[in-house]
Amino acid sequence: MKLSFHKNYPLEQLNTFRISAKAKLFYEFEDEKSLIKTLKSDVLKKEKLLILGGGSNILITKDFDGVVLKNSIKGINIITENKDRAQIEVGSGVNWHDFVMWSVNKNLSGIENLALIPGLVGAAPIQNIGAYGVEVKDSILDVHYIDIQNKTKNTISNNECNFSYRNSIFKCELKNKVIITKVIFQLSKKDLNQISYGAIKSELELLKEEPSCKTICKAVINIRTKKLPNPNVLGNSGSFFKNPIISNDLFNNLKIEYPEIIGYKHSASHTKVAAGWLIDKAGWKGYKEKNVGVYKKQALVLVNHGGANGQEILDLANKISESIFNKFKINIHPEVNII
Numbered sequence: 605m606k607l608s609f610h611k612n613y614p615l616e617q618l619n620t621f622r623i624s625a626k627a628k629l630f631y632e633f634e635d636e637k638s639l640i641k642t643l644k645s646d647v648l649k650k651e652k653l654l655i656l657g658g659g660s661n662i663l664i665t666k667d668f669d670g671v672v673l674k675n676s677i678k679g680i681n682i683i684t685e686n687k688d689r690a691q692i693e694v695g696s697g698v699n700w701h702d703f704v705m706w707s708v709n710k711n712l713s714g715i716e717n718l719a720l721i722p723g724l725v726g727a728a729p730i731q732n733i734g735a736y737g738v739e740v741k742d743s744i745l746d747v748h749y750i751d752i753q754n755k756t757k758n759t760i761s762n763n764e765c766n767f768s769y770r771n772s773i774f775k776c777e778l779k780n781k782v783i784i785t786k787v788i789f790q791l792s793k794k795d796l797n798q799i800s801y802g803a804i805k806s807e808l809e810l811l812k813e814e815p816s817c818k819t820i821c822k823a824v825i826n827i828r829t830k831k832l833p834n835p836n837v838l839g840n841s842g843s844f845f846k847n848p849i850i851s852n853d854l855f856n857n858l859k860i861e862y863p864e865i866i867g868y869k870h871s872a873s874h875t876k877v878a879a880g881w882l883i884d885k886a887g888w889k890g891y892k893e894k895n896v897g898v899y900k901k902q903a904l905v906l907v908n909h910g911g912a913n914g915q916e917i918l919d920l921a922n923k924i925s926e927s928i929f930n931k932f933k934i935n936i937h938p939e940v941n942i943i
């Protein structure tokens with residue numbers, strides 16, 4: 605069977621920054637078999653490749669001169685369960701929030717704090733998505749992937765994924781080498797009630813609800829809806845920068861000058877600083893320049909006010925990181941993948 609690639613395919617609706625750009629070639633895969641067949645095609649031998657999930661963690665800076673493979677592998681299945689927990693196999697093309705709602709509706713606990721994060725299940729392990737005191741690594745058992753070069757199926761255990769803050773083996777040794785096809789999760793039948801994050805407690809109080817996976821999910825949805833811009837209304841990619849991890853010495857020195865600086869213990873020797881606080885303190889919150897800017901309610905989010913191109917957003921990001929270095933002597937790095 606001959607594969608039919610779309611030519612000059614528009615990507616504007618396939619990235620949450622809503623950057624208008626085209627892919628030279630485009631193909632959507634729905635299962636492992638068709639993916640392997642595509643990878644074996646002659647076209648793929650000549651062209652560079654971009655795997656696209658929900659496009660919520662990328663910044664496209666120019667037309668993509670290669671093949672974009674869009675992931676649409678579906679399916680959520682409980683593979684085994686006992687009285688305490690269930691193991692679930694989820695296709696990498698399933699919408700992340702849909703999977704969270706599926707789990708909450710079944711009273712399976714573990715990922716309710718990660719509600720409303722855009723994107724697909726396959727990208728969740730890549731940067732170890734996290735929010736409101738929870739990281740996805742704590743609910744993942746295994747990740748299944750296809751090796752792009754050998755076209756073989758492989759499975760990697762949680763431990764081998766080398767998960768850390770917004771990082772994993774998929775952003776390091778396996779970067780651009782594999783396509784994640786399914787993820788195996790383990791969720792608890794007992795509510796985990798992870799409410800260390802202050803905003804969740806306050807929202808539960810406001811809702812007059814006791815913590816449970818359902819009420820925590822509801823609280824997180826409320827908080828996120830109030831705080832973060834909806835990409836369907838204002839193009840963005842969530843937090844543009846990672847929170848920098850700096851030495852305790854530098855943090856303590858900064859604290860003398862800025863007693864209100866926000867930092868969390870990362871290790872015995874290092875502190876994780878809130879990048880949003882640094883950007884806000886440097887005066888960028890609400891900044892607007894032509895069609896690009898910094899979100900008025902959250903300085904960590906860069907926005908496309910409409911019609912911006914990716915390079916304009918990248919230029920603004922570079923200006924911000926330069927100013928943060930000049931003011932605080934801290935390097936901040938993008939969380940978003942620059943394409």
Ligand SMILES: Cc1cc2nc3c(=O)[nH]c(=O)nc-3n(C[C@H](O)[C@H](O)[C@H](O)COP(=O)(O)OP(=O)(O)OC[C@H]3O[C@@H](n4cnc5c(N)ncnc54)[C@H](O)[C@@H]3O)c2cc1C
Binds near residue numbers: 658728841842
């Ligand atoms: C409003 C908003 C809020 C957000 N909030 C959060 C948050 O709270 N916490 C958080 O961690 N993130 C957050 N994000 C970032 C983003 O939603 C996550 O990183 C998400 O996991 C990205 O998924 P995606 O499918 O859109 O990935 P994409 O943007 O499509 O891809 C991201 C990268 O992964 C690669 N990739 C994608 N799928 C696969 C695959 N199957 N196999 C191999 N490589 C693949 C791509 O090539 C690309 O390099 C937010 C984004 C937005 C827009």
